Amino acid sequence: MDVEEMAKKASMKELKEIAKKHDIKLGRCPTKLKIAQLIPKEELEELVSKK
Numbered sequence: 001m002d003v004e005e006m007a008k009k010a011s012m013k014e015l016k017e018i019a020k021k022h023d024i025k026l027g028r029c030p031t032k033l034k035i036a037q038l039i040p041k042e043e044l045e046e047l048v049s050k051k
Contacts (some may be wrong), residue, residue, distance in 0.1 A: 006048045007036035018043050 007015070017033040020027055024038050036044055 001045075003036050003041070003044070004032050004033060006045070007032045009048045010036065010044065014047055015039065018047065 010032065015032060016026070016030075018039045019035050024035075024041060026035060026038075043048075045047055
């Protein structure tokens with residue numbers, strides 16, 4: 001599964017929480033895909049596999 005598909009399955013709130021945990025600056029208008037590209041892939045996969 002690629003990053004785009006995983007970003008669609010995850011919620012914006014969960015993605016922002018992971019980014020905040022890693023002190024990632026999101027900028028002014030982040031999209032789900034942009035956040036998914038910035039956070040570690042392992043955590044993104046773990047988040048999607050829970051659903």
